[in-house]
Amino acid sequence: MSLVRSAGLQKFRQSVEVLGGDAVAYARRAGLPVEALDADELLVEDSALASVLEIAAADLDCPDLGLRVGEAQDFRMLGPLSVAVQHSPSVGDALECVSRYMFVHARDLSVSLVDDPDGAQGILGLRYSLGGGVRPLPQATDMTMLFLHRAVMLLVGGHRYGLQSVDLPHQPVAPRSRYEEAFGARVRFGRAHALLRVPTTLLSRPLEGIDDTLRELALAFLSRQPSQAGSVTTAKVRTVLDQSLGTGSTELVDVARVLAVHPRTLQRQLAAEGESFASLLDAVRRARARMYLTDTDMPLAQVSSLVGFAEQAVLTRCARRWWGRTPTALRREARGTR
Known part of the structure; x- marks a missing residue:
C-alpha cells in the first residue's frame, strides 16, 4: 500500500456531478474516505484513488x-x-525539483527525465511511474499525464513547448482523437512507460516572474519532509486532526470514521508506531496555539476555541505545561516586548 495526498482527487467530485454521478457513492465503493473528495491534505491509498476513477468512468x-x-x-x-517549481530559474530546474520532492505529494510516485525511448537526437522523456513496478490503471494514468502536460505548459506561459508525442502503457479507453485533442500531440498506446517526449532545449528555457525568496521558503519546507513512509497511521491521524481542529470533531471515534477504521484498531496501529491519539492531538493543538499566539492578535478566548478548548483557563494550563509560561507571556516574548 502507498499513500497519496487527497489533492490528487481535486475536481473529481465536480467532474462526475456534472455528468449526473454520485461522487460519494463512488468513494464508498472504492474504499475511499468520503472526506477525501473535498480535502487536499488527507492521506489515502493510491489504489483507492485509482479505483474511484475507474468505478465512476x-x-x-x-x-x-x-x-x-x-x-x-x-x-x-x-x-x-x-x-518551488513555479519560482525555479528554468524549466530544467523546475523538473528537477519535481523529481526530488514528488514524494511529498505521493510517496511512490516519481517523475524523472530519461533517455528518449526512440533514441531520437535532441529528445528526452519526462516519465511518470509508480514504485515497485506497479502498472497504474488507465484513468489515473490519463489524469496524471494530462496534469503533467498542463503543468509544463503553465511553466512556459501557457504556450506549446515542443511536445513530440505522449506514450501511455495502456490501450486507449477513449477515442484516440480525444487523447490527441487533450494533449495537442500524437499519443502512442501500449508503450513500456508513461512519458512525455519533449525537446532537450526545453530544459534551458528560463521561467518568468520568479521570486527567489518564495522559492527558498518552499524548498526549506520540502527539505524537512521525511522521504520514507515511516509512521503511516501517525501521519494520517495528524493530517485529519490538523484539518479538523477548530472546525470539526477531534474525537477518536470521529477521526477513526474519517479513516474508515475501528477506533480500537486505530489505537493499536498508533501504539505499534510508538504514538497515542492523545499525544498527537496535544501536539497538533500545541503547534496551532503557538502559531495563533505568536503570529496573530486574536483574543485568547478565540485562540482557545480554535484549538478545541471550551474555556480560556484550559489554554492557560496547557501553555504552562507546553512552554512554562502563560499565553500572554509567550505572545509578549515572541514580539520582544515586556
Whole structure:
C-alpha cells in the first residue's frame, strides 16, 4: 500500500456531478474516505484513488473521465512543491525539483527525465511511474499525464513547448482523437512507460516572474519532509486532526470514521508506531496555539476555541505545561516586548 495526498482527487467530485454521478457513492465503493473528495491534505491509498476513477468512468459510461479531471485540476494542488517549481530559474530546474520532492505529494510516485525511448537526437522523456513496478490503471494514468502536460505548459506561459508525442502503457479507453485533442500531440498506446517526449532545449528555457525568496521558503519546507513512509497511521491521524481542529470533531471515534477504521484498531496501529491519539492531538493543538499566539492578535478566548478548548483557563494550563509560561507571556516574548 502507498499513500497519496487527497489533492490528487481535486475536481473529481465536480467532474462526475456534472455528468449526473454520485461522487460519494463512488468513494464508498472504492474504499475511499468520503472526506477525501473535498480535502487536499488527507492521506489515502493510491489504489483507492485509482479505483474511484475507474468505478465512476464505468458507471457514467465516460471513458475520458481521467482526461476530464486532469483538464480541470489546478497546479496549485501540489502546495509548497508548486511554489518551488513555479519560482525555479528554468524549466530544467523546475523538473528537477519535481523529481526530488514528488514524494511529498505521493510517496511512490516519481517523475524523472530519461533517455528518449526512440533514441531520437535532441529528445528526452519526462516519465511518470509508480514504485515497485506497479502498472497504474488507465484513468489515473490519463489524469496524471494530462496534469503533467498542463503543468509544463503553465511553466512556459501557457504556450506549446515542443511536445513530440505522449506514450501511455495502456490501450486507449477513449477515442484516440480525444487523447490527441487533450494533449495537442500524437499519443502512442501500449508503450513500456508513461512519458512525455519533449525537446532537450526545453530544459534551458528560463521561467518568468520568479521570486527567489518564495522559492527558498518552499524548498526549506520540502527539505524537512521525511522521504520514507515511516509512521503511516501517525501521519494520517495528524493530517485529519490538523484539518479538523477548530472546525470539526477531534474525537477518536470521529477521526477513526474519517479513516474508515475501528477506533480500537486505530489505537493499536498508533501504539505499534510508538504514538497515542492523545499525544498527537496535544501536539497538533500545541503547534496551532503557538502559531495563533505568536503570529496573530486574536483574543485568547478565540485562540482557545480554535484549538478545541471550551474555556480560556484550559489554554492557560496547557501553555504552562507546553512552554512554562502563560499565553500572554509567550505572545509578549515572541514580539520582544515586556
